[in-house]
Amino acid sequence: MGPPGTGRGEAFLERVGLTLETLRLFPEMAPRFSGKLRRQLLGKKRAYGLFSEVAGRRIVVAALLDLRQDPATLISILRSRLP
Numbered sequence: 001m002g003p004p005g006t007g008r009g010e011a012f013l014e015r016v017g018l019t020l021e022t023l024r025l026f027p028e029m030a031p032r033f034s035g036k037l038r039r040q041l042l043g044k045k046r047a048y049g050l051f052s053e054v055a056g057r058r059i060v061v062a063a064l065l066d067l068r069q070d071p072a073t074l075i076s077i078l079r080s081r082l083p
Contacts, residue, residue, distance in 0.1 A: 015042055016064065019050055027054045037062065037078065051078055 019040055022029065033039035033051065042048040042064075051062040062081045065074055 012043070016050070020061075023050070023052060023059055027052075027059050034075075034078075037082070041067075049074075053082065 019042055023040065028038070030038035030040040030050075030052065033049075036053045038052050038054075040050045040052070042050060047066060047068055048064060049067050050064050053060045053062060060082075062078055065077060067074065
């Protein structure tokens with residue numbers, strides 16, 4: 001959680017930033033979700049997923065999604081964002 005006085009939204013954004021920094025340092029840390037796509041879970045209840053792929057020396061973030069929706073919808077969103 002963020003410093004005292006921060007709202008839940010600010011704390012969540014801070015967590016996203018920390019996750020992105022960790023991903024930059026350890027791009028293959030997150031478990032594979034499908035193919036080359038990896039998913040890092042976020043939030044107290046792990047209700048959000050940061051989906052990324054290592055492409056050469058780059059890390060491509062495909063999406064940050066609320067996982068509390070139909071899995072078919074999640075897969076459709078991810079397929080539309082990756083080549």
